[in-house]
């Protein structure tokens with residue numbers, strides 16, 4: 276770990292990934308990354324996600340959309356509905372619809388609301404990108420648990436649920452909503468399961484729900500906050516959480 280607060284540093288790392296830092300700030304970030312595995316892992320995630328977003332298909336804006344944008348910039352007034360006064364009016368409307376659809380696809384694919392459940396589901400989706408699921412791939416809890424030593428300022432509990440159908444497949448560092456978190460990865464049939472863990476003094480009430488087809492559960496136990504998320508059905512996910520809590 277390091278002498279600088281990683282939560283503050285990660286804001287700078289994000290700005291660095293976006294190319295917004297002065298050379299002096301960038302050098303400070305680089306020095307921190309050299310000696311902090313957690314922030315390095317977070318930076319690798321950000322770079323991979325940013326590369327992934329650059330691969331999203333783009334569509335040229337229609338003349339109608341360009342005109343509307345220019346008009347909005349000129350007047351600083353809210354965008355007016357695109358005129359459909361010609362027989363071909365539906366064509367530009369459709370083209371700008373494609374651009375809107377591309378944006379919506381991003382919004383739907385990567386939920387980013389204020390609800391912590393949104394951040395958890397987004398972290399789960401991010402983890403499913405190729406090469407991101409595990410930093411340490413092992414079915415042995417006695418390999419995964421010590422791997423977190425020195426990489427996180429807390430020791431996450433690691434349990435093996437293989438005998439009840441949820442084999443451990445590894446662990447990973449993650450970061451979201453202002454927390455460094457341990458992500459424990461399990462599998463059930465073809466479904467990946469992420470269990471995010473971090474220390475939390477507040478005993479948050481248990482809750483569960485579903486976002487974009489991903490089910491989640493949260494609970495607090497022994498001073499830790501747990502968020503479980505998967506595309507696994509809610510009943511099997513509840514089975515997992517019950518078994519985890521009672522082990």
Ligand SMILES: [Zn+2]
Pocket residue numbers: 277280281284307311312313314315
């Ligand atoms: Zn750090």
